[in-house]
Amino acid sequence: MTHETPHRSGFACLVGRPNVGKSTLTNALVGEKVAIMSARPQTTRHTIRGIVHREDFQLVLVDTPGLHRPRTLLGERLNTLVQDTLSEVDVVAFCLPADQKIGPGDKYIAGKLAPLMQGRRPVPVVAVVTKSDLVDRARLAEHLMAVDQLARSMDLDWSAIVPVSARGGFQVEELTEVLAAHLPEGPDLYPDGELTDEPEEVMIAELVREAALEGVRDELPHSLAVSVEEIVAREGSGNDTSGRPPLLDVRVTLFVERQSQKGIIIGRGGARLREVGTAAREGIEKLLGARIYLDLHVKVAKDWQRDPKQLQRMGF
Ligand SMILES: Nc1nc2c(ncn2[C@@H]2O[C@H](COP(=O)(O)OP(=O)(O)OP(=O)(O)O)[C@@H](O)[C@H]2O)c(=O)[nH]1
Numbered sequence: 104m105t106h107e108t109p110h111r112s113g114f115a116c117l118v119g120r121p122n123v124g125k126s127t128l129t130n131a132l133v134g135e136k137v138a139i140m141s142a143r144p145q146t147t148r149h150t151i152r153g154i155v156h157r158e159d160f161q162l163v164l165v166d167t168p169g170l171h172r173p174r175t176l177l178g179e180r181l182n183t184l185v186q187d188t189l190s191e192v193d194v195v196a197f198c199l200p201a202d203q204k205i206g207p208g209d210k211y212i213a214g215k216l217a218p219l220m221q222g223r224r225p226v227p228v229v230a231v232v233t234k235s236d237l238v239d240r241a242r243l244a245e246h247l248m249a250v251d252q253l254a255r256s257m258d259l260d261w262s263a264i265v266p267v268s269a270r271g272g273f274q275v276e277e278l279t280e281v282l283a284a285h286l287p288e289g290p291d292l293y294p295d296g297e298l299t300d301e302p303e304e305v306m307i308a309e310l311v312r313e314a315a316l317e318g319v320r321d322e323l324p325h326s327l328a329v330s331v332e333e334i335v336a337r338e339g340s341g342n343d344t345s346g347r348p349p350l351l352d353v354r355v356t357l358f359v360e361r362q363s364q365k366g367i368i369i370g371r372g373g374a375r376l377r378e379v380g381t382a383a384r385e386g387i388e389k390l391l392g393a394r395i396y397l398d399l400h401v402k403v404a405k406d407w408q409r410d411p412k413q414l415q416r417m418g419f
Contacts, residue, residue, distance in 0.1 A: 111160040113286035116189055117231075118216070119198030120208040124233040124269055128198065129153050129164050131269035132279055160283040161291045165192060189219055194262070194285035195228045196278070201246050201266065202237040205253055213253055220259055227262040227285045230254070231278060236268035304331040307387050311355050311399070314383040315368055322367050328358040328404075337396070351395045353387060358404040368401050376401065 117125040133153030155162040189195060197216060199209055219226040230250045235243055247264055254261050263281050267274040308329040316323060337350040359365050369376045376399055384397045 108159050109288045110290060111283060111286035112163075112289040112292050113193035114163045114165055114191065115194045115196055115282045115285075116165040116192040117196045117198060118189070118212060119200075119233075120212065123198040123200045123203075125198055127269040128196075128231070128233060128267065128275075131267075131272065131275045132162075132164060155279055155283075156291075157279075157283070160286055162279065162283050162286060163292055189216075189226065192226065193287060194282050195219070195226055196231045196282060197228050197261075198231045198233045199246075199250055199253075200233045200237075201235040201243055205246075205249050209253065213257055213259070217257055217259055228259075229278075229281055229285075230261040230264045232264065232266040234268060234270070235266040235273060236271045303390065304334070306390055307331050307334075307353065307355070310386040310390070311357065311379070311383045314379045314386075315357055317379075317382065319367050323359070323364055327364075327368075330356045330358065332356055334391075349393050351391060351393050352398065353395050354398045354400070356400045356402055358402055360404065362403055365401050365403055 117129060119125055130153070132155055134155075153164045155164065195216065197212065199205060216228050220228055230253075232243070232246055232250060238246065243266060247266065250261070250264055262285065265274060265278045265281055267278050269275065308331050311331075312327060312329045315327060315329070332354040333352070334354075335352050337352055357368060359368060367375075368379070370378075380397050380399050383399075384395060387395055387397065
């Protein structure tokens with residue numbers, strides 16, 4: 104045996120504006136679908152972790168809800184959550200998509216990262232240029248310089264700048280190595296094979312939210328919260344000899360802010376809500392590996408985004 108490399112383990116956090124490709128990159132790094140993705144910004148409200156497990160390191164990924172300029176209490180809560188998450192990780196990956204110029208949103212996030220990078224126990228930040236498959240080499244080179252300039256203009260230093268494409272798998276392995284290099288020495292944090300510690304309820308809520316927003320995103324921008332009330336096994340199901348999976352009753356409440364939004368979700372004669380149920384049920388059955396009966400309720404919780412009690416009830 105040659106000399107042993109130390110085993111490393113720790114946390115990495117992906118930050119960046121909405122829609123820059125954090126979920127997709129998390130999935131590419133982990134190599135398995137862990138985060139529920141959306142074609143629209145700001146739907147990943149919960150911290151989702153995936154684990155990159157190699158012989159000599161274990162890298163636990165935390166996908167953040169995204170840093171936004173706080174507009175509502177919900178926004179502020181999210182920012183606090185993000186800040187708390189950030190101060191606890193070993194390395195931050197700041198995602199800046201190659202196909203978009205660096206803008207105020209990126210500068211805002213860089214401003215939030217600055218104190219972490221300059222603190223007593225500085226957190227290294229790796230600038231990750233995502234979606235690099237969308238631009239040509241010249242544009243990519245230009246963007247890499249702009250990313251470098253962003254740090255310089257704030258008297259900061261990225262630990263590295265890594266262009267990647269989660270789509271094509273370009274440089275994903277390199278990024279893994281760069282992030283792992285910043286982890287402290289330590290044993291595995293999670294047992295082998297455990298790829299996500301995301302509670303099932305959060306994933307179920309995301310699936311229902313996705314289905315409910317399908318086609319009506321513009322009408323229901325950020326006014327929809329989903330809460331999984333209970334998951335219970337239907338009595339007498341699943342423990343017979345037929346080998347059929349058990350039947351689970353899944354009760355879910357969708358909270359909207361206005362009566363008119365309730366109408367949008369439910370649709371004429373309840374038609375839309377039935378569609379939502381059908382679409383969500385498919386994903387949930389796959390997730391749970393069981394047949395389910397999905398019971399959806401729609402409630403109006405006025406101004407829930409601004410009400411701390413309501414927020415708490417919904418797990419924010
Ligand atoms: N071409 C290309 N598209 C990508 C890549 N990564 C992500 N996308 C697309 O960019 C969009 C946003 O990706 P997400 O992974 O959902 O972005 P996100 O940053 O997690 O978004 P939020 O959850 O809103 O914060 C999706 O339509 C992806 O398919 C990439 O490497 N190449």
